[in-house]
Amino acid sequence: MRTLLLALMLALALTACSSKDEAAQLPVPDEAPAARESAAPSNGQPVSSLAITETIPEGPIGQIQLTNGSTLVIDGLEKLGNYWIYISGKLNGRSSTVISLTRFRDLMSWQSIVFKDPHTFTITNNRGKEWAFEDANLYLGSEQPGTYAFYVLDDRYERKLTEVKKSEVANISFKTN
Structure with missing residues (x-):
């Protein structure tokens, strides 16, 4: 009887702890305090009061x-x-994965993205580590399912937003600093 009572109390304590409301942790910015800006809440949604400038x-x-x-x-x-x-798709053929980079320097840590076809590609970082994606969708500069968008300089050296069909892209390489 004592063992049963102890087991029930332990189960009650575990369920009470697991239902505890845990607030999402805000990322700690690595910028100087002067670079922080406050953001006003929009549409009733909580917004971080720390904006990271890049x-x-x-x-x-x-x-x-x-x-x-x-x-x-x-x-x-x-x-x-x-x-x-x-990016959303099967990483290394195993599980569905989502990668969404919010920091520019994180994207610049990638060396290249090599495409076998628009939904199969390999990402290589600057250290040589590879991530192979299958049945994946990659969005870069455009929410359109069939294009990537980015800025190029035209003949007058003015920035122009350009769209390229995903099926026409062999690889994307990033400048390493």
């Missing part, structure tokens, strides 16, 4: 090689809401 380098940040052999120099990227890039 320094985006000027000049080319990478290039896209097309399947016809030509290359386009990437002069800048368009954010998708809060994300620089968004």
Whole structure:
């Protein structure tokens, strides 16, 4: 009887602890306090009072090689809401994974994205680690399912947002600093 009572009390304590409301932890910015800005709540949704400002380098940040052999120099990227890039698919053939990078420097830690087809690609980081995605969708600069968008310099050296069909992209490489 004592063992049964002890087991019931333990089960009650575990369920009470597991139902505890845990608030989402805000990321700790690594910027100086002067670089922090406060954000006002929108649509009744809680918004972080700490906004991280990023320094985006000027000049080319990478290039896209097309399947016809030509290359386009990437002069800048368009954010998708809060994300620089968004990926969903099967990582290494095992499980569904989502990668959504909100920091530009995290994206610049990738060396390249090599495409077998628009839904099968391998990401390599600057340390040589590879992530193979299958049945995946990658969004870069455009929410359209069939295109990537990025900035290039035109003949007058003005930035122009350009869209490229996903089926025409062989690889995307990023400039390493």
